Amino acid sequence: MIVFAAAGIAVLLSLALALARALIGPALFDRVLAVNMVGTKTVLLIAWMATLSGRADYLDIALLYALINFLGVIAVLRYYEDTGFGGQESR
Template identity: 50%
Template sequence: MFATAAFAILVALGLAVARALLGPTVFDRMLAVNSIGNFAILMLAVFGFLTGRPEFLDIGILYALLNVIGTIAVLKFFRFGDLAHSGGEEPSS
């Protein structure tokens, strides 16, 4: 059962990589990269249960936190053009 789940996650991961490479906009690519991170977390969890080592879930939780922080940082950079921007005023277009 876990082997089937791992195969399905790998197929979805391949589709997300294709979307990241072919996405027409930056936001499509960013969504695909975030999905790749989520699939990696799922693969860690499934691999941990396949090998009988559930402590891989701790690594998955840490990777999820890094994924969220990285996504926020990249979207802030695309929005304001600088990570040091306080976010108080709108950028002049």
């Protein structure tokens, strides 16, 4: 059980580090990369919760989250290529 808790805390720690990178940037792509990593960690965290609570149903949510995470990154990049976010952050 202690091992389980340690693994969960480690995932939360890496989530926090990735979130910090998303906040400080500096390039837009650093932020998107960090957000992508936050998404991957969230998938792992949901799978971890599914195991902890013994409810395999949560795994479906993890799978869906992975899907949405991927689509989100692609959508942001496509939107950026089209509009450049109004030129606020040129690089």
